[in-house]
Amino acid sequence: MKILDVGCGGGLLTEPGGSLFITTINKTQLSYALGIVFSEQIAGIVPKGTHTWEKFVSPETLESILESNGLSVQTVVGMLYNPFSGYWHWTENTSLNYAAHAVKSRVQEHPTSAEFVLKGETEELQANACTNPAVHEELKK
Secondary structure, eight states: OOOOOTTTTSSTTTSTTOEEEEEEEOOSHHHHIIIIIIIIIISOSSOTTSOOGGGOOOHHHHHHHHHHTTEEEEEEEEEEEETTTTEEEEESOOSSEEEEEEEEOOOOSSOOHHHHHHHHHHHHHHHHHHHOHHHHHHHHO
16 A cells, blocks of 8 residues: 655644545455456456455555554545446445545654655655656645
8 A cells, every 4th residue: 555645744634634645446355356356357338456365454554554654533434336337336335446545644754664665665756756747736725
């Protein structure tokens, strides 16, 4: 999992009160069956290899990672896609897809092991976001 602070040191997650929103796929048998077997292998909705089962994460695991990085999870809500209407809907059921909102709650002096791993994975992404003018224009809106 990659967590990216697109604030480029400007305060999004670097200061208490900064928000982080994440949407992802839950690590359940149902999400495996629909996300990989059905959507990739049977229906061909997405290309084969789009999803990697090992990278799916449960809400509990995500909450643990976020809390170990100084964030307080405010909301976790399920998301359901209707392929006939083409719209996403909020739901209480998180067994397939879900969204999480977390807020930076404290300043850490020493990174935890989870923060160290996430920092290493995001350095290149953060560098690209900081040098991409389109990202800066979007953040100004």
